Amino acid sequence: MSRDVQCQLCPKRCVIPPGMAGDCRVRMNLDGKLTAVTYGHPVAVHVDPMEKKPLFHFLPGSPVFSVATTGCNLHCTHCQNWEISQAAPHEVPAYDLPPDEVVRLAQAKGCEAIAYTYTEPIVFYEYTYDTSAAARAAGLRNVLVTAGYINPGPFRRLCKVTDAAIIDLKAMSDAHYRQTCGATLAPVLDTLRIAVEEGVWVEVLNLIIPTLNDDPRLIEALVRFVREELGPQVPLHFTGFHPDYQLRNLPPTPTETLLRARQVGLEAGLEQVFVGNRRGGAAESSWCPGCGALLIERVGFRVLQRRLRVGEDGAGSCPDCGRAIAGVWA
Numbered sequence: 001m002s003r004d005v006q007c008q009l010c011p012k013r014c015v016i017p018p019g020m021a022g023d024c025r026v027r028m029n030l031d032g033k034l035t036a037v038t039y040g041h042p043v044a045v046h047v048d049p050m051e052k053k054p055l056f057h058f059l060p061g062s063p064v065f066s067v068a069t070t071g072c073n074l075h076c077t078h079c080q081n082w083e084i085s086q087a088a089p090h091e092v093p094a095y096d097l098p099p100d101e102v103v104r105l106a107q108a109k110g111c112e113a114i115a116y117t118y119t120e121p122i123v124f125y126e127y128t129y130d131t132s133a134a135a136r137a138a139g140l141r142n143v144l145v146t147a148g149y150i151n152p153g154p155f156r157r158l159c160k161v162t163d164a165a166i167i168d169l170k171a172m173s174d175a176h177y178r179q180t181c182g183a184t185l186a187p188v189l190d191t192l193r194i195a196v197e198e199g200v201w202v203e204v205l206n207l208i209i210p211t212l213n214d215d216p217r218l219i220e221a222l223v224r225f226v227r228e229e230l231g232p233q234v235p236l237h238f239t240g241f242h243p244d245y246q247l248r249n250l251p252p253t254p255t256e257t258l259l260r261a262r263q264v265g266l267e268a269g270l271e272q273v274f275v276g277n278r279r280g281g282a283a284e285s286s287w288c289p290g291c292g293a294l295l296i297e298r299v300g301f302r303v304l305q306r307r308l309r310v311g312e313d314g315a316g317s318c319p320d321c322g323r324a325i326a327g328v329w330a
Contacts, residue, residue: 026071057327068118148191
C-alpha cells in the first residue's frame with residue numbers, strides 16, 4: 001500500500017499523499033516515491049541575451065540557452081510568468097528534451113551557457129542538476145534564475161555545478177514574503193549567503209512594488225544586507241513592477257523610485273547598482289567605482305559598448321584607472 005512521502009527540497013517540506021503533488025504542483029507521490037514529473041519536459045525553450053536574466057557582470061552580451069518547466073514553490077501575486085509558474089504539468093504543452101539534448105541544442109545555437117529560468121529551477125531540481133552536470137562536462141556554464149527558496153543541503157549540491165545565479169530578494173520583510181509570495185524570508189537570505197560562500201557568481205534582484213515593498217527603510221535594509229553579508233562587489237538590480245496577475249490594481253513603479261533606490265545603494269558603498277524594466281539611462285550601464293569611467297554601456301538588453309579590459313586570466317579591470325572590476329568576463 002502506498003504511503004505519504006515528505007519532500008525535503010524546500011522549507012515547505014510538503015507531506016504528499018499517494019497520487020498527489022506538493023505545493024509546487026510538480027513533485028508528486030507516485031506509488032510511494034517522490035517524483036519530479038516535469039523532468040525532461042520544459043514548457044519554455046529560448047535563446048536570450050544574458051542581460052535579460054538579468055546578469056550584467058557574467059559573460060555580458062552573450063546568448064544564453066534558457067529552459068523552464070511548469071511549477072514554482074512560491075505563489076507571488078505579481079508573477080509575470082504565472083501562466084506557467086502556477087500551472088500544473090498537464091495544463092501546458094511541453095517539449096521532450098532530456099539533459100543531453102538541452103546541451104546539444106545550446107551548443108548548436110552558439111551559446112556558452114544554459115539558464116534555468118522563467119519559473120523556478122529549484123522545483124525541477126533533478127532536471128536542473130543533471131542538465132548542469134552534462135553542460136559542465138561539455139564545457140558550458142550554468143545560470144540559475146531563482147527566488148532562492150530551498151533548503152541548504154540540496155542547494156550546496158546544486159552550487160557545485162552552478163556558475164552564476166541571479167537571486168530574487170523580494171524584500172527585507174518576512175511579512176511581505178508571507179502575504180505576497182506564500183513563503184518566508186530567512187531561507188532566501190541563507191541561500192544568498194551559501195551561494196557566495198560556494199563561489200557562485202551572484203547578482204541580486206529586487207522588484208520594487210508600489211505600496212508593498214517600496215518603503216525606504218526596506219530598501220536601506222536590503223542594501224545593508226548585500227553590502228555587509230554578500231559583499232560590495234555583488235551587483236544589485238532594482239527593477240520596476242508593472243501590473244500583472246493578481247496585482248493589476250497597482251500602478252507601475254515610478255522611475256524616480258528606482259533611481260532613488262539605486263542612489264541609496266551607491267551611497268552605501270555598493271560598486272554596481274542597476275535599474276531595470278525601465279529605460280534608466282546611465283543606471284543601465286556599468287561604471288568604474290574608482291574613477292567613474294564607463295565600462296559597459298547598455299540600453300535594455302543590448303550591450304552598445306564594452307570598454308572593460310579583460311586580461312589573459314579572465315580578470316576585468318577599468319581601462320582608465322586599472323581598478324579591478326568583479327565579474328566573470330571570459
